[in-house]
Amino acid sequence: MKLIMNKAFCWGVLIASVTWIITIVLYTKISSLSTIFSASGSTDRSHSATTNARAEKIADDMHLNPVFPTIQSEFGLIRNAEDQYIRDTGYKQHAFNALVSNNIGLFRKLPDTRHKVCSKQEYPDLSATVSIIMCFYNEHQMTLLRSINSVLKRTSPNSLQEIILVDDFSEYDDLIEGLDQEIKKFDVEGKVRLIRNQKREGLIRSRVIGARDAKGDVLVFLDSHIEVNTDWLRPLLKMVHNENSTLAVPVIDIINADTFAYKNSPLVRGGFNWGLHFKWDNLPEGTITDEASFAGPFISPTMAGGLFAVNRNYFKGIGEYDMGMDIWGGENLEMSFRVWQCGGAIKIVPCSRIGHVFRKRRPYNSPDGSDTMLRNSMRLATVWMDEYKDIYMKHQKVNADFDFGDVTERKELREKLKCHPFSWYLKHVYPELEVPGETNNGTSKKLLPLFQPWNLRKRKYINNYQIRLSNTTLCIAVQGAKSKGQWKRGSTLLLKPCQKDKSQLWYETDKAELVVDKLYCMEAKQATGLSYPIIGKCHEMLGDQEWRHTKKSES
Ligand code: UD2
Numbered sequence: 001m002k003l004i005m006n007k008a009f010c011w012g013v014l015i016a017s018v019t020w021i022i023t024i025v026l027y028t029k030i031s032s033l034s035t036i037f038s039a040s041g042s043t044d045r046s047h048s049a050t051t052n053a054r055a056e057k058i059a060d061d062m063h064l065n066p067v068f069p070t071i072q073s074e075f076g077l078i079r080n081a082e083d084q085y086i087r088d089t090g091y092k093q094h095a096f097n098a099l100v101s102n103n104i105g106l107f108r109k110l111p112d113t114r115h116k117v118c119s120k121q122e123y124p125d126l127s128a129t130v131s132i133i134m135c136f137y138n139e140h141q142m143t144l145l146r147s148i149n150s151v152l153k154r155t156s157p158n159s160l161q162e163i164i165l166v167d168d169f170s171e172y173d174d175l176i177e178g179l180d181q182e183i184k185k186f187d188v189e190g191k192v193r194l195i196r197n198q199k200r201e202g203l204i205r206s207r208v209i210g211a212r213d214a215k216g217d218v219l220v221f222l223d224s225h226i227e228v229n230t231d232w233l234r235p236l237l238k239m240v241h242n243e244n245s246t247l248a249v250p251v252i253d254i255i256n257a258d259t260f261a262y263k264n265s266p267l268v269r270g271g272f273n274w275g276l277h278f279k280w281d282n283l284p285e286g287t288i289t290d291e292a293s294f295a296g297p298f299i300s301p302t303m304a305g306g307l308f309a310v311n312r313n314y315f316k317g318i319g320e321y322d323m324g325m326d327i328w329g330g331e332n333l334e335m336s337f338r339v340w341q342c343g344g345a346i347k348i349v350p351c352s353r354i355g356h357v358f359r360k361r362r363p364y365n366s367p368d369g370s371d372t373m374l375r376n377s378m379r380l381a382t383v384w385m386d387e388y389k390d391i392y393m394k395h396q397k398v399n400a401d402f403d404f405g406d407v408t409e410r411k412e413l414r415e416k417l418k419c420h421p422f423s424w425y426l427k428h429v430y431p432e433l434e435v436p437g438e439t440n441n442g443t444s445k446k447l448l449p450l451f452q453p454w455n456l457r458k459r460k461y462i463n464n465y466q467i468r469l470s471n472t473t474l475c476i477a478v479q480g481a482k483s484k485g486q487w488k489r490g491s492t493l494l495l496k497p498c499q500k501d502k503s504q505l506w507y508e509t510d511k512a513e514l515v516v517d518k519l520y521c522m523e524a525k526q527a528t529g530l531s532y533p534i535i536g537k538c539h540e541m542l543g544d545q546e547w548r549h550t551k552k553s554e555s
């Protein structure tokens, strides 16, 4: 018995090693294919050495850090003990890769993630001025600086009144001592102002502190780890100008917390569940009817909270934020319910794009370690949700005697503004939400499947071929088999003996995509230190699905 086990074990090891070697050989070969194709989102190492040298040369001339179309894998490389330290402490303190962020520097190019109809939009010449409010607590310095600088570089100076930073009593030395100096280096017109809280207030009170100090006609709230994208402000300003009781919300693109790769987000809108957690919903059927409707706006029952534009007077009149809310959480739903119930609206403006670093955990606590989301949610449920508050409390098992402070002032505000009851909001703004114990009243619309909007455009196939590695009979194919007639999204690509097979036939489109089996596009998956091709649903936003010929391939 023992002998058999050992034999089996040896075979196992042998098979594993052979598979491993084959994998490595194949990977190396796939890399060399990049002489024929390279994705703009690719981080192929063999190419980036020259790209780097060129970018550094340009950067030198411009006195800027290197500017890359998208993130380079070397940015994540750990070259010495200091790099290792920056990376490790970065993850602890910020829950993202601070080493990559440092290496990107103060500014970089971003892929333009807007739908093509956006560049055809017309915007009136508005005289409105804008105050940006950005509060932060222990933010990573380079990430904060790049957030500010992206606004300075991508916003018309005529519209930009000021950027108000509210330091929420940060503890890190570089933020306390070095920050002013660093900002001065690129804030040539002196538009950035820094307010320091004397104690920790949390993001909600900090934003109000900033807003009360603002002079601009329109306020734009932003998180401190963002990068604004091409022409981000004008669509928001137009929205707020046309409807001054509407909150204008951009599409929040995704900056990967590990690689800082910038990726477009699909069109979705804000909802919530009965735990009063914000969630993303697909757009209701009928929202997208033709190409033009990609420019929006789309009404949204709630907003994520971090990024939006609002008329300053409206913000004040509608009651700013609830100053009794602490640190983090709930203020976005409170603001959403309040605005809708009291006669305003929330609209997503998809031609405005802002990237935000989404992280897997929050790297800070409240000063007393308490759950501020619970306290804040109880406050908003008490003021805005009428009898529906019970559903929340049951759902979250909140004790009836839970102390959430005094909400008298907020209730008075609701009286003063003569706001609709919560049942009105559910019926007219969010009929899609299922209410426990109530049968659906039939008014809700079906939701669109997430990626459908992108599939409306008829793509033109301009060529089709197999992609064969020179001097071999190996071709690029999708790995694995289909299940229920579908490839798994994220399936990797492999070299397999060439054969006439759907998994190996690539259709080149007029938008520089490589489509396999009609629905799937070759996509550059970016991971730390390594990138590889996978297939993803075609999103038609270029970037990581854009493949260009760099050299004439021999057929
Ligand atoms: C999301 C929102 C965030 C806020 C939150 C709910 C987006 C992109 N982000 O969480 O803006 O609405 O939901 O409350 O929609 N901060 C302080 N003081 C504090 C804590 C945080 O100034 O005590 C700053 C922080 O540095 C950051 C901002 O507030 O700039 C938001 O905090 P976050 O990034 O941790 O929240 P996030 O994005 O997880």
Ligand code: MN
Residues within 6 Å of the ligand: 223, 224, 225, 306, 356, 357
């Ligand atoms: Mn954030």
